[in-house]
Amino acid sequence: xxxxxxxxxxxxxxxxxxxxxxxxxxxxxxxxxxxxxxxxxxxxxxxxxxxxxxxxxxxxxxxxxxxxxxxxxxxxxxxxxxxxxxxxxxxxxxxxxxxxxxxxxxxxxxxxxxxxxxxxxxxxxxxxxxxxxxxxxxxxxxxxxxxxxxxxxxxxxxxxxxxxxxxxxxxxxxxxxxxxxxxxxxxxxxxxxxxxxxxxxxxxxxxxxxxxxxxxxxxxxxxxxxxxxxxxxxxxxxxxxxxxxxxxxxxxxx
Ligand code: NDP
Numbered sequence: 384x385x386x387x388x389x390x391x392x393x394x395x396x397x398x399x400x401x402x403x404x405x406x407x408x409x410x411x412x413x414x415x416x417x418x419x420x421x422x423x424x425x426x427x428x429x430x431x432x433x434x435x436x437x438x439x440x441x442x443x444x445x446x447x448x449x450x451x452x453x454x455x456x457x458x459x460x461x462x463x464x465x466x467x468x469x470x471x472x473x474x475x476x477x478x479x480x481x482x483x484x485x486x487x488x489x490x491x492x493x494x495x496x497x498x499x500x501x502x503x504x505x506x507x508x509x510x511x512x513x514x515x516x517x518x519x520x521x522x523x524x525x526x527x528x529x530x531x532x533x534x535x536x537x538x539x540x541x542x543x544x545x546x547x548x549x550x551x552x553x554x555x556x557x558x559x560x561x562x563x564x565x566x567x568x569x570x571x572x573x574x575x576x577x578x579x580x581x582x583x584x585x586x587x588x589x590x591x592x593x594x595x596x597x598x599x600x601x602x603x604x605x606x607x608x609x610x611x612x613x614x615x616x617x618x619x620x621x622x623x624x625x626x627x628x629x630x631x632x633x634x635x636x637x
Contacts, residue, residue: 387414387468387469387470388412388413388414388438388439388468389412389413389414389473389474389475389617390413390414390415390416390464390468390470390472390473390474390475391405391408391413391414391415391416391473391474391475391476391477391617392415392416392417392418392460392473392475392476392477392514393405393408393415393416393417393418393477393479394417394418394445394447394477394478394479394480394510395418395419395420395447395479395480395481396415396417396418396419396426396429396442396479397417397418397419397420397422397423397425397426397429397442398422398425398577398578399575399577399578399579399606400479400527400572400575400577400606400609400610401417401477401479401480402417402425402429402606403606403607403609403610404477404479404609404610404613404614405417405429405433405440405610406429406432406433406436406610407610407611407613407614408475408477408610408613408614408617409432409433409436409438409440410436410614411614411615411617411618412438413438413474413475413614413617414433414438414439414440414468415433415438415439415440415441416440416441416442416443416460416463416464416473417429417430417440417441417442417443418442418443418444418445418480419442419443419444419445420444420445420446420447420480423442423444426442427442429442430442439467439468441463441467443456443459443460443463445480447480447481447501447502447506447507447510448498448501448502448506449501450501450505450506450509450510453509453510453513454513457513457514457517460473460517461517464517471517472517472518472519472522473517473518473519473522474518474519474521474522474523474617475522475523475524475525475616475617476510476511476514476518476522476523476524476525477524477525477527477613477617478506478507478510478511478524478525478526478527478549479527479613480502480506481502481503481527482498482499482502482579483539483542483579483580484498484499484539484541484542485538485539485580485583486538486541487537487538487540488540491540491541495541496541499541499542499545500545502545503542503545503546503548503549504545504548504549504552507526507549507552508552511524511556515560518565520563520564520565521563521564521565522564522565522566523565523566523567523568523616523617523621524553524556524560524565524566524567524568525567525568525569525570525613525616525617526549526550526552526553526556526567526568526569526570527549527569527570527571527572527613528546528549528550528553528569528570528571528628529542529543529546529571529572530571530572530573530574530630530632530635530636531543531546532546532547532549532550532571532628533571533630533636534635534636546571549569550569550571550628553567553568553569553626553628554567554626557625557626558626561625566616566621566622566624566625566626567625567626568616568621568624568625568626568627568628568629569627569628569629570609570612570613570616570629570631571628571629571630571631571632572604572608572609572630572631572632573594573598573603573604573630573631573632573633573635574590574594574603574604574632574635575603575604575605575606575608575609576591576603576604576605576606577606584603591603594635597635597636598632598633598634598635599633599634599635599637600633600634601633602633604631604632604633608631608633609631612629612631616629
């Protein structure tokens, strides 16, 4: 009898940290369903990279701000599980997709705030809730938070607030889903060089230097610093890690 590989669903897997997570997870021998919002071609490239590693992968479109679309999204996931993976369940959900917002508390508009709530909080809440019938007992949820939920920088009040909410939600998920053997953890990256916030950490030399000087290991983070930690949480070796916030920041703002 052949048993199918474990499968992780990674949101926002077309670029940046999600791409790195998807590939690191595939390197651990899991298959991957990744989602993209706008960058279909980039997502297709990630699928190819995963296939080159000998794993199966599928890319699906998903806007995490549009909770009304989640039922039809999971209809597509169900179909992909059947057609591509020959199974009815997936084992890990990685809630990674997201955007930044660099605006002062005084100037943040209600519209900007609502957009972040929809993407980072409501999206994570209901995408996970609606995943429950497809998520295998004994599986896991990894929510991507941020260093900004622990320490504060100017112009990140709305964003940091969402990530603080995600960390609280993670503990509730762990508490309520433990009876199914489902673990939930938050991974909180420090400042990492990606397209995030217009690529500021990567492209703004002054900011890059400032972050490096506030980091014990003396540099900013790279996507490769993050993916492996998320991939570890998608293995049986992490079976006793539950309800935790794991900061992956090289020791930022200690
Ligand atoms: P990037 O901007 O590099 O990538 C963002 C990813 O999220 C893309 O795959 C994008 O899809 C997807 N995405 C954006 N908006 C939506 C949406 N509305 N619905 C669905 N997918 C969406 O960002 P990062 O990789 O840096 O960030 C990933 C996560 O890590 C975020 O949750 C972010 O808050 C968090 N984080 C990032 C840090 C950093 O310094 N980079 C630090 C701490 C946390 P597409 O390509 O199709 O547009």
